[in-house]
Amino acid sequence: MSTPTTADRTLAATVASRLDTRPHDRCAAWIESADRVCGKPSAAHPWLCARHATVAKRRLAKAAAEDEARADRYRAEQERMRPAREARLAAVEARLRQIDPIRRDGLAVDRAAQHAPLAQRLPSDARIEELARLHKRAAGLRRDLGLS
Numbered sequence: 001m002s003t004p005t006t007a008d009r010t011l012a013a014t015v016a017s018r019l020d021t022r023p024h025d026r027c028a029a030w031i032e033s034a035d036r037v038c039g040k041p042s043a044a045h046p047w048l049c050a051r052h053a054t055v056a057k058r059r060l061a062k063a064a065a066e067d068e069a070r071a072d073r074y075r076a077e078q079e080r081m082r083p084a085r086e087a088r089l090a091a092v093e094a095r096l097r098q099i100d101p102i103r104r105d106g107l108a109v110d111r112a113a114q115h116a117p118l119a120q121r122l123p124s125d126a127r128i129e130e131l132a133r134l135h136k137r138a139a140g141l142r143r144d145l146g147l148s
């Protein structure tokens, strides 16, 4: 039998408790009811006799189906959340346009404010905090919406 691959290990690990100390020409499946390892000569798969290869494949297929179902539920939840997230992002961006002294495109929102003395142009600590919070929130929403 050839050197076991990662796929062989993954398959065998669904029925065996450990593989590292077991030769792969013997079935390493743990038989719970008998409190021992199967030990039959392995058939087409390393560490697995024909019977336990079938059991392992069934478990792996079941796990894959569960993963797929979980991924489907996640995608459905993302879609369900989309309108609310888009609305929240629009609100955050509207507030940012209102209070951000410099637009993303580099144009000042308010030319008069731009030419005001520096001391008057400096945003307050509270305003800077709000800007940071809103920018962070907007970035998180864009990421959740797959926009960045």
Ligand SMILES: [Zn+2]
Pocket (backbone or CB within 6 Å): 027, 028, 029, 038, 039, 040, 048, 049, 050, 051, 052
């Ligand atoms: Zn076996």
